[in-house]
Amino acid sequence: MSQNLGAPCQPLVKKGDRVLTGQKIGDSEEFISAPVHATLSGEISDIITLIDPSTDRHKQAIVITSDGKDEWVKLNAVTNPDELSAEEIIKRIREAGIVGMGGAVFPSHAKLTIPDSVFIDTIILNGCECEPYITTDHRAMLEYGDKILSGLNIVKKVVAPDNIYIAIEDNKSDAIEHMDGLIASMDDNDCFKIAPLKTRYPIGAREMLIKVLLGREVPINGRACDIGVIVHNVSTVKAIYDAVVKGKPFIERVVTVTGAIRNPKNLLVRLGTPLGDLLDYCGGIEGEAVEIIIGGPMTGVSQPNPGAPVTKGTSCLLVKESKPAKEQDCIRCGRCIEVCPMRLEPSMLARYARAGRYDDCRRYYIDDCFNCGCCAYVCPSNIPLLQYIRTAKAELARKADSATE
Amino acid sequence: MPQNKGNKEANPEAPPVFPSPHIRKGISTTRIMHTVVLALLIPTAASVYYFGYNAILVIVVSVTTAVLSEYICRKLRKKTFAMDGSAVITGLLLALTLPPTIPLWMMALGSFFAVTIAKEAFGGLGHNIFNPALAGRAFLQLSFPDAMTTWVAPTGFSFDAVTSASPLSDAFSWKTDELLLYRELFLGNTSGSLGETMTLLILLGGILLIVLKIIDWRTPLAYIGTVALLSFALGQDAIFHILSGGLMLGAFFMATDYVTTPITRMGRITFGIGAGILTILIRLYGGMPEGVCFSILIMNALTPLIDRYATAKPYGFKKETKGEIRSS
Numbered sequence: 001m002s003q004n005l006g007a008p009c010q011p012l013v014k015k016g017d018r019v020l021t022g023q024k025i026g027d028s029e030e031f032i033s034a035p036v037h038a039t040l041s042g043e044i045s046d047i048i049t050l051i052d053p054s055t056d057r058h059k060q061a062i063v064i065t066s067d068g069k070d071e072w073v074k075l076n077a078v079t080n081p082d083e084l085s086a087e088e089i090i091k092r093i094r095e096a097g098i099v100g101m102g103g104a105v106f107p108s109h110a111k112l113t114i115p116d117s118v119f120i121d122t123i124i125l126n127g128c129e130c131e132p133y134i135t136t137d138h139r140a141m142l143e144y145g146d147k148i149l150s151g152l153n154i155v156k157k158v159v160a161p162d163n164i165y166i167a168i169e170d171n172k173s174d175a176i177e178h179m180d181g182l183i184a185s186m187d188d189n190d191c192f193k194i195a196p197l198k199t200r201y202p203i204g205a206r207e208m209l210i211k212v213l214l215g216r217e218v219p220i221n222g223r224a225c226d227i228g229v230i231v232h233n234v235s236t237v238k239a240i241y242d243a244v245v246k247g248k249p250f251i252e253r254v255v256t257v258t259g260a261i262r263n264p265k266n267l268l269v270r271l272g273t274p275l276g277d278l279l280d281y282c283g284g285i286e287g288e289a290v291e292i293i294i295g296g297p298m299t300g301v302s303q304p305n306p307g308a309p310v311t312k313g314t315s316c317l318l319v320k321e322s323k324p325a326k327e328q329d330c331i332r333c334g335r336c337i338e339v340c341p342m343r344l345e346p347s348m349l350a351r352y353a354r355a356g357r358y359d360d361c362r363r364y365y366i367d368d369c370f371n372c373g374c375c376a377y378v379c380p381s382n383i384p385l386l387q388y389i390r391t392a393k394a395e396l397a398r399k400a401d402s403a404t405e
Numbered sequence: 406m407p408q409n410k411g412n413k414e415a416n417p418e419a420p421p422v423f424p425s426p427h428i429r430k431g432i433s434t435t436r437i438m439h440t441v442v443l444a445l446l447i448p449t450a451a452s453v454y455y456f457g458y459n460a461i462l463v464i465v466v467s468v469t470t471a472v473l474s475e476y477i478c479r480k481l482r483k484k485t486f487a488m489d490g491s492a493v494i495t496g497l498l499l500a501l502t503l504p505p506t507i508p509l510w511m512m513a514l515g516s517f518f519a520v521t522i523a524k525e526a527f528g529g530l531g532h533n534i535f536n537p538a539l540a541g542r543a544f545l546q547l548s549f550p551d552a553m554t555t556w557v558a559p560t561g562f563s564f565d566a567v568t569s570a571s572p573l574s575d576a577f578s579w580k581t582d583e584l585l586l587y588r589e590l591f592l593g594n595t596s597g598s599l600g601e602t603m604t605l606l607i608l609l610g611g612i613l614l615i616v617l618k619i620i621d622w623r624t625p626l627a628y629i630g631t632v633a634l635l636s637f638a639l640g641q642d643a644i645f646h647i648l649s650g651g652l653m654l655g656a657f658f659m660a661t662d663y664v665t666t667p668i669t670r671m672g673r674i675t676f677g678i679g680a681g682i683l684t685i686l687i688r689l690y691g692g693m694p695e696g697v698c699f700s701i702l703i704m705n706a707l708t709p710l711i712d713r714y715a716t717a718k719p720y721g722f723k724k725e726t727k728g729e730i731r732s733s
Contacts, residue, residue: 132428207720217721292420293427302422322423329531331434333663334621337670342720347668365719373426380434381531387424 002059003312004099006032017044022073034107035097037249039270041071076247086158096243097250102233105313124231127168128204131296134316136254139266141175151241169199202372206231259319276306293318298373325382336375346375350385353392361392438490447610451603455559456505464500470516471496478525498538501600515545556596590648601651611657620661627674628656631681655697665705672715
């Protein structure tokens with residue numbers, strides 16, 4: 001029920017109800033939230049609580065027992081999408097429950113609802129993978145290139161920017177060529193520009209894309225639209241196309257299954273599929289590897305429960321043999337500071353977080369950190385810097401929650 | 406779907422949980438320290454060449470004492486002892502800053518002080534405020550001023566030591582032309598501390614560490630640059646000040662010590678400039694001929710302060726956000 005960055009949804013169904021594929025089963029009154037839909041037809045067998053390993057918070061989940069028929073609700077397709085107004089487009093995106101698929105799961109209708117005071121001059125289509133090992137965006141561009149561009153045109157209609165950059169990492173020359181060819185065959189393609197970027201983590205983060213392409217910086221605690229930019233992931237834009245034109249809700253996504261697995265591959269998966277099923281489908285785990293990670297190797301979170309479902313933000317399932325590294329004292333080498341793309345001091349953040357002085361982390365701009373994990377990657381003393389920072393963020397969020405209640 | 410809290414008590418079969426990132430660059434503290442030791446062996450070779458058996462004896466005693474002291478301290482503190490190379494660096498560096506004729510018992514005492522008092526008493530690697538080797542040298546200088554200022558001319562592998570004044574001391578006089586003096590200083594063919602005389606090899610070791618990205622080039626550049634500019638501005642011979650004494654060794658191997666110097670880039674430049682100013686002040690107006698040791702120690706003490714203020718502005722920083730964040 002909580003598959004977006006904003007407010008969690010309330011169930012619209014109860015135990016014993018029969019649902020059809022694509023039927024809305026959860027929604028929220030809040031603006032920054034996105035509804036959830038049934039991903040198969042069948043009976044609601046239970047409403048349970050799961051623990052989200054990345055936030056350690058309890059989340060509600062609806063369990064559907066499939067009837068094996070996969071009967072769909074009647075989709076509300078439009079014959080002429082060009083005639084839709086911006087408001088209608090945004091409404092259709094919201095109803096379909098679209099959220100950013102790059103990882104942040106920010107509701108797309110909220111991203112596209114731009115205050116009148118703000119002028120968006122640039123859209124960046126993010127075709128850069130958010131992490132090493134993941135290839136979902138690469139595959140999406142090759143398989144759904146035309147749909148992505150159609151989706152992009154829909155977004156363009158809502159926002160009316162001067163420039164549209166399509167950012168692709170320079171090691172994916174096939175995707176660059178493919179997208180380039182599709183754009184050339186399009187009408188009215190003046191504002192579209194392909195931007196091949198050096199493949200260097202974390203280039204897939206919106207903060208980095210905006211800095212590299214436009215030289216602008218998103219203000220701390222601000223949004224990209226504050227500086228006239230909207231960044232959309234390629235798969236999100238494809239989902240926007242499906243939602244607006246075909247009326248299809250967000251019930252499936254591409255997941256990279258990789259690591260110590262017999263047949264690593266990208267799968268188009270219905271949301272809610274147990275992770276273990278994906279592993280079995282890919283031939284099962286190879287060797288002694290035991291750790292199951294949701295997300296990539298840099299920011300992914302260990303999932304101790306193979307029965308946990310694929311959600312809207314699951315871009316990758318990584319299986320790895322992990323050896324616990326012994327944490328040593330900080331020798332103040334400064335590598336974490338050197339490597340931090342946000343020019344923060346991870347060592348100080350971790351030090352305050354370890355001492356439980358979470359408020360002091362704010363003095364070192366903890367809110368600016370987007371969890372890329374570069375600090376912990378380079379640390380010669382094996383200090384789990386990212387883990388400390390995440391703990392501090394979670395504690396600060398908890399504090400803010402209890403303050404508003 | 407069964408609820409699974411992920412801990413081993415709830416379900417012993419559950420896959421393990423590790424913090425991300427799940428891949429690492431694979432550079433360890435030990436490897437960094439060993440690289441520094443290797444780089445230090447380059448100038449050490451020069452001291453053995455110039456000062457022969459004396460050099461070998463002094464260095465062996467210093468390093469052995471340092472490692473033994475570290476071992477005993479770790480055992481007494483009930484901590485694990487790891488041969489991480491940091492004690493070797495302390496022992497080696499301390500030996501290189503001392504006169505070749507230093508009595509061996511004095512050498513051992515200084516090395517013992519450096520590791521036990523200046524490093525382990527503060528909590529060991531990562532927690533000490535002062536550079537252990539320099540603290541050891543300062544301790545010896547204050548305790549045994551005579552032995553610490555008895556310099557001999559380089560004699561190679563011979564036991565006939567001839568006392569002479571070091572280039573920076575008042576008694577030193579140089580009769581021939583300046584270019585020859587610069588050359589001798591650059592190649593280390595003068596009297597002085599064990600490892601401080603051979604500028605060429607110190608430079609080589611230092612550049613090696615910069616290329617391998619072990620040390621930050623900013624500190625030595627700021628330090629040596631400040632010494633050059635300031636001595637020139639005060640009407641001194643800038644080249645002589647750069648090449649003589651312990652400046653090169655200090656700038657490349659001590660002012661770049663991770664633990665005792667600032668962690669930010671801005672801070673490292675600040676540290677270098679501060680140490681440069683202090684070095685010239687002590688050399689020209691202080692009671693001692695050389696000021697590198699004490700200038701770095703003083704800057705070590707200022708390091709937490711520098712770190713607090715010499716910070717970079719984070720991504721997306723605006724003046725207004727500052728107040729917002731602090732008040733929230």
